[in-house]
Amino acid sequence: xxxxxxxxQSMFIQEGEDVSMNCTSxxxxxxxxxxxxxxxxxxxxxxxxxxxxxxxSNGRLTAQFGITRKDSxxxxxxxxxxxxxxxxxxxxxxxxxxxxxxxxxxxxxTVNP
Amino acid sequence: GAGVSxxxxxxxxxxxxxxxxxxxxxxxHTALYWYRQSLGQGLEFLIYFQGNSAPDKxxxxxxxxxxxxxxGSVSTLTIQRTQQEDxxxxxxxxxxxxxxxxxxxxxxxGSWLTVV
Numbered sequence: 001x002x003x004x005x006x007x008x009q010s011m012f013i014q015e016g017e018d019v020s021m022n023c024t025s026x027x028x029x030x031x032x033x034x035x036x037x038x039x040x041x042x043x044x045x046x047x048x049x050x051x052x053x054x055x056x057s058n059g060r061l062t063a064q065f066g067i068t069r070k071d072s073x074x075x076x077x078x079x080x081x082x083x084x085x086x087x088x089x090x091x092x093x094x095x096x097x098x099x100x101x102x103x104x105x106x107x108x109x110t111v112n113p
Numbered sequence: 114g115a116g117v118s119x120x121x122x123x124x125x126x127x128x129x130x131x132x133x134x135x136x137x138x139x140x141x142h143t144a145l146y147w148y149r150q151s152l153g154q155g156l157e158f159l160i161y162f163q164g165n166s167a168p169d170k171x172x173x174x175x176x177x178x179x180x181x182x183x184x185g186s187v188s189t190l191t192i193q194r195t196q197q198e199d200x201x202x203x204x205x206x207x208x209x210x211x212x213x214x215x216x217x218x219x220x221x222x223g224s225w226l227t228v229v
Binding site: 004006030031033040041042043044045048050088090091092097098099100101102103104105106 | 117144146148153154155156157158161163169172204206211212213214215217218219220221222223
């Protein structure tokens with residue numbers, strides 16, 4: 001099946017620092033989504049991207065849909081302790097079903113106060 | 114509640130036993146999805162239901178796995194003769210219409226299954 005390569009696997013940062021994580025794919029994706037999962041919870045949608053080149057912000061979060069449609073990044077500015085969690089990229093790929101999400105393996109973010 | 118509800122939240126079962134996991138989607142949502150999340154892994158698609166259409170079962174890992182959705186609402190995922198490799202968090206999700214395009218897919222908190 002389709003694979004999403006997400007990096008880094010984990011990050012340990014100081015409060016106030018900016019964070020960047022990204023996902024790449026060997027095939028073209030039609031949508032890119034970024035989710036956050038906290039312990040004992042299901043993933044919660046942060047940002048959805050639908051067009052190549054699209055740059056979208058949600059508060060301190062900014063994400064972009066790569067021009068090649070094979071990558072996306074998520075930036076978090078001025079991190080705070082409640083940003084702790086696992087961040088997943090996900091998407092639907094061209095030629096696949098429009099409802100079936102492919103997920104990356106996640107980036108575990110730890111923020112040191 | 115207003116969100117996707119799953120039960121049980123935790124289940125420990127002996128190898129070889131059958132288990133049933135239940136999902137109550139958000140009221141009015143026509144699309145329902147099951148995903149599996151193994152330790153340290155991303156979510157893996159299992160099955161998809163949309164209205165009265167035939168479900169997409171392409172992600173079910175073996176014939177020990179089955180799911181149904183009754184009355185277009187509640188769904189049950191059944192795992193027969195459980196194996197240790199079935200240990201994972203089983204996440205249910207629903208959305209108003211199919212797919213993420215212009216539409217939010219909401220996840221439940223998951224059912225954590227441990228097979229001993």
